[in-house]
Structure formats: structure tokens, C-alpha cells
Amino acid sequence: xxxxxxxxxxxxxIAFALAGLFEIACRVLRIPKISPHNxxxxxxxxxxxxxxxxxxxxxxxxxxxxxxxxAIYDKLLDKNSRVINLAVPGSNGLDVLNYLNNHKIYPxxxxxxxxxxxxxxxxxxxxxxSYSRRAIINAKVKYFLNKTFYIRDESVVEYIKHGYPxxxxxxxxxxxxxxxxxxxxxxxxxxxxxxxxTLVRQSFDSLVLAKYCNTMDTLIQSFKKNGSIxxxxxxPVSKKLFDIETSVLVYPVKQINYDKFYDFSKFTxxxxxxxPDSIYFLDGSHLSHEYAPVFSEKIIEYxxxxxxxxxxxxxx
Numbered sequence: 645x646x647x648x649x650x651x652x653x654x655x656x657x658i659a660f661a662l663a664g665l666f667e668i669a670c671r672v673l674r675i676p677k678i679s680p681h682n683x684x685x686x687x688x689x690x691x692x693x694x695x696x697x698x699x700x701x702x703x704x705x706x707x708x709x710x711x712x713x714x715a716i717y718d719k720l721l722d723k724n725s726r727v728i729n730l731a732v733p734g735s736n737g738l739d740v741l742n743y744l745n746n747h748k749i750y751p752x753x754x755x756x757x758x759x760x761x762x763x764x765x766x767x768x769x770x771x772x773x774s775y776s777r778r779a780i781i782n783a784k785v786k787y788f789l790n791k792t793f794y795i796r797d798e799s800v801v802e803y804i805k806h807g808y809p810x811x812x813x814x815x816x817x818x819x820x821x822x823x824x825x826x827x828x829x830x831x832x833x834x835x836x837x838x839x840x841x842t843l844v845r846q847s848f849d850s851l852v853l854a855k856y857c858n859t860m861d862t863l864i865q866s867f868k869k870n871g872s873i874x875x876x877x878x879x880p881v882s883k884k885l886f887d888i889e890t891s892v893l894v895y896p897v898k899q900i901n902y903d904k905f906y907d908f909s910k911f912t913x914x915x916x917x918x919x920p921d922s923i924y925f926l927d928g929s930h931l932s933h934e935y936a937p938v939f940s941e942k943i944i945e946y947x948x949x950x951x952x953x954x955x956x957x958x959x960x
Contacts, residue, residue: 808827874903
């Protein structure tokens, strides 16, 4: 073995040893582990499943956590329907719509989320990546490594800065819905969301949002011409966050020609009595584990009532 090869060998051995010691130390110290988002492995697995009989959900984490595909599917009579939740953090759905439109895939129903900050989302370029089996496996391996090893994420940095990371656990169902558990109590998590959306308000640019609305409307016209029903939805949000968002709210119906827009942002339902936000929300921005299935059934009932062609229900 030459001297150069020996140096490379010892460098690799030392690097692995240090990484191993780092992992052991984090576990001995019981540093809370961040649970990462599964954006690419989830999307690459689900996007190839979409067909003309699909119900597709797009948007950010409010829809990923708050709309349960299985709850919608259970209300449908036709079990050939595919209910696919492709909402992911930091997404307004434009990249997925671009992919579907470019490949002439037009689902039966598309539910698109909306908030004033959607114009600033850069998305994840899901219209530009490969969907080969090899690429899907690579994405799954990367997600496993991120989920398993401290050295792959910022758990230690978050622990030093805040005393705990934000995400404790992500559990995904087979159709893209997510159950997420967070560290801290409701008030701590709500504080984080308020700080986050206050920054969004401060950086809000109406021209950027207008560009998003125009781009979305152009895509929607293509889908509608090819038989898809497109519904917009403003997800329920706690009172404090709603007040922050409405300070920069641009009502999308004026710029985006949805088949119908459902505004649940105020969280005012006729048959429900007022209650503390912590009953309905996990952190002020996302629906609780208990209420998300109830809301999912509610929204599909509204849509099917307005658009019977989408699907018959067991009961209305």
C-alpha cells in the first residue's frame, strides 16, 4: 500500500470514528432529534400514481397535515378514486401542476391551498427531477439517513439555540397525509408560528403574490379545459395568525379563476360553538390530529355538494 493510499485510508477511518463518536455522544446526552420533512421521497413515490381519476391536494404543510386522504377516500363510493396529498412545506403547488400539465395528466379534482405568503414560495422543482425507480430509491435512502443520524441535520444547533428542536416526529400515510408531533406545549409552538408569520408579513410583496396568482390562473385554465375541477381553499388558522395574515391579504378569487374558492380561514362553522384555538390547532397554524379528519370530511362534502361530478358520497 503506497503512502498516499495509506493517508486516504487513515483519513476515512478517522472521519468515520469521529462521526460515530458524535452520534454516540448525542444519544448519551439524549439530545432531541429533529424529525425531517419527507418532501422528495414522498413526492417521487406519489406523483407517478396520479391519473384522471385522482383527487390531488396541493399546497404547504397546512394542507399536508390538515387534509387526510384516507378520511376523504372513506367518504367516496367509487373505490377506484385515488386521493393523493402532495402538499409539502414551502410549496404552493406550481411545480406539481407544471409537471402534470407538461405530461398531459389531468386529475378529476385538484384542491389547491392558498395563503398570502404563497407568492414567496420557491417550491422544490418537482417538475424538473427524474422519477425513475433508481431516483425514488435514492430519495428514500437520503430520507432514512436524515431521519436516523444527527450528523445529517441541525438537531444539535437547534438544541443549543432553543433547548429543543421543533419537529419531534413525522408519520406519513401511503397517500401523503402526515401526522406531525412537535416539541413543547401549545403556547411555545404558537409563539414560533407567530414569529414566523410576522417575518412573512414584514417581507410581503404584493407584486410577487400577483405573479403567483397570474401563473396559477394560467395553469388552472389549462386543467379546466381538459376536464379537471380546480378548487382553492384557505385552510383554517388560529385567530392570532389570521390577524397577521389578513393585514396583507389579497383575496385570490379576483385573480385566480378557481371553479370555487372555499375560505375557511376564519374558522367559523355554523354548527360549532366557539372554542379555544388549542382544541382545533396543533400550533396555531396546523389542524390538530383529532380535528384534521373531521375537517377533511367537511371539505369533501362541500365540494361534492357543489360539484356532484366529482364523486358521490356514502352520506351527505
